[in-house]
Amino acid sequence: MTDNFDVIVVGAGASGLAAAVEASRAGASVLVLEKNHVPGRKILSTGAGKCNLSNTRVTPAAYHGASAAFLRKVFAALPPEQILSFFEGIGLLWTEGEAGKLFPRSMKAQDVVNVLLNELSSLAVPLRTLTEAVSVERAAGGFVVEAQRVPPQWEKKGRRGEREAFRATRVVLAAGGPCYPQIGGTSGGYELLRRLGHTVTPLSPSLAPLKARCEYLKELDGIRLQAAVTLLAEGRKLARSEGELLFTAYGVSGPVALDLSRAALAALKKGPAALEADLFPDYGARELYSLLHGRAEAFAQRPFSHFACGLHNWKVLKACAARCGIDWQAPVFRAGEAKMEELGLLLKAFPMELAGTLGFEDAMVAAGGCPVSEVDPATFASRRVEGLFVTGELLDADGDSGGFNLHLAWTSGILAGRAAARK
Numbered sequence: 001m002t003d004n005f006d007v008i009v010v011g012a013g014a015s016g017l018a019a020a021v022e023a024s025r026a027g028a029s030v031l032v033l034e035k036n037h038v039p040g041r042k043i044l045s046t047g048a049g050k051c052n053l054s055n056t057r058v059t060p061a062a063y064h065g066a067s068a069a070f071l072r073k074v075f076a077a078l079p080p081e082q083i084l085s086f087f088e089g090i091g092l093l094w095t096e097g098e099a100g101k102l103f104p105r106s107m108k109a110q111d112v113v114n115v116l117l118n119e120l121s122s123l124a125v126p127l128r129t130l131t132e133a134v135s136v137e138r139a140a141g142g143f144v145v146e147a148q149r150v151p152p153q154w155e156k157k158g159r160r161g162e163r164e165a166f167r168a169t170r171v172v173l174a175a176g177g178p179c180y181p182q183i184g185g186t187s188g189g190y191e192l193l194r195r196l197g198h199t200v201t202p203l204s205p206s207l208a209p210l211k212a213r214c215e216y217l218k219e220l221d222g223i224r225l226q227a228a229v230t231l232l233a234e235g236r237k238l239a240r241s242e243g244e245l246l247f248t249a250y251g252v253s254g255p256v257a258l259d260l261s262r263a264a265l266a267a268l269k270k271g272p273a274a275l276e277a278d279l280f281p282d283y284g285a286r287e288l289y290s291l292l293h294g295r296a297e298a299f300a301q302r303p304f305s306h307f308a309c310g311l312h313n314w315k316v317l318k319a320c321a322a323r324c325g326i327d328w329q330a331p332v333f334r335a336g337e338a339k340m341e342e343l344g345l346l347l348k349a350f351p352m353e354l355a356g357t358l359g360f361e362d363a364m365v366a367a368g369g370c371p372v373s374e375v376d377p378a379t380f381a382s383r384r385v386e387g388l389f390v391t392g393e394l395l396d397a398d399g400d401s402g403g404f405n406l407h408l409a410w411t412s413g414i415l416a417g418r419a420a421a422r423k
């Protein structure tokens with residue numbers, strides 16, 4: 001293999017694979033370096049293995065960190081629906097789920113990685129795994145990228161640290177962020193950026209599960225339900241999210257919790273904050289009360305457990321009943337009107353004290369990174385280093401849950417790959 005390329009892509013993740021495909025299609029000689037033993041490892045874990053690869057409702061409002069003006073220019077350069085054309089063009093059919101979420105038709109993240117790798121293989125693009133770029137330096141006519149061999153975990157006597165230098169006219173930095181280090185997430189890419197003269201704003205976990213305090217969490221651990229959760233501080237409602245909520249022993253997770261995590265961290269920096277979960281979001285308060293009241297009359301002589309059975313998740317009802325002082329085994333009429341009303345209020349506003357968020361190990365994406373003002377929105381070319389392109393999570397632009405982060409990763413990769421291939 002020659003060690004001189006038009007384009008070197010650092011990182012075979014979402015944005016790097018897309019960049020490599022587009023740069024090679026545009027006629028550039030491309031080399032992809034990947035430190036993991038498999039490419040696209042993080043993609044395989046997305047959407048719980050189904051890969052929520054984009055969304056039909058992509059707008060600047062779904063993103064944080066980057067300005068709306070920057071994102072409008074990005075989506076003008078590559079209209080969001082063209083991501084689907086890109087995937088169709090490499091053989092991937094897709095399907096739409098709830099809330100505009102887009103998935104591969106097979107519902108398998110592995111197929112998303114495979115179509116990208118098949119395309120790179122048919123373009124004869126070399127992809128070096130277990131090869132970490134440890135330095136990217138400007139040199140006459142472009143860059144020198146120094147790479148180090150990463151011994152695989154199973155190779156006890158691996159040739160550690162063997163180094164190799166590659167030259168390229170342009171470099172696409174697509175090294176991703178620090179989330180899920182257990183599958184290769186790293187902040188090493190930010191270090192490469194800093195050394196090249198870019199700014200890196202402080203990183204924090206975003207789309208992370210929330211730690212909460214509530215005496216019933218252990219009993220509720222593992223329950224998934226539809227809920228609307230409100231974030232509160234000093235009696236004010238700061239944010240609200242509706243959808244699937246997962247109770248865990250440490251707090252709450254699921255899309256609803258993840259979407260609140262950014263606001264939750266910001267609120268906790270200022271003081272105490274709380275969560276209130278509406279566990280009957282499809283019922284108004286009055287509607288719920290008349291449902292409970294009618295049911296209480298119908299089940300008056302029967303144990304409260306019979307009243308609860310079939311109404312909602314019984315563990316949730318048992319926890320709420322305990323909190324209201326309702327005896328689970330006693331006949332329903334003993335609870336009385338006041339306790340039944342209290343139960344209704346609790347189901348509409350189940351309180352939890354917010355204790356923080358989990359860290360990068362459990363977060364989907366990092367907030368912070370290279371400010372988008374340092375790249376061109378139409379090409380993702382660095383405004384500081386000629387010939388350098390910065391894509392994906394390295395940028396300070398994180399999206400809501402629902403496919404928005406991968407969408408921006410593909411978009412930035414495609415635009416950067418095309419531009420990097422231009423002579």
Ligand SMILES: Cc1cc2nc3c(=O)[nH]c(=O)nc-3n(C[C@H](O)[C@H](O)[C@H](O)COP(=O)(O)OP(=O)(O)OC[C@H]3O[C@@H](n4cnc5c(N)ncnc54)[C@H](O)[C@@H]3O)c2cc1C
Binds near residue numbers: 176
């Ligand atoms: C569990 C989980 C689930 C998620 N689910 C979704 C979802 O359903 N929908 C969605 O939109 N987003 C989801 N995300 C977020 C999404 O995966 C990321 O936003 C996206 O992968 C970022 O793309 P990227 O190209 O910037 O980085 P990555 O896809 O992380 O790729 C970066 C690659 O660079 C490699 N690398 C790093 N440093 C070097 C180096 N120095 N040399 C060589 N290689 C290097 C890494 O090993 C990695 O393979 C999820 C994230 C996680 C952790």
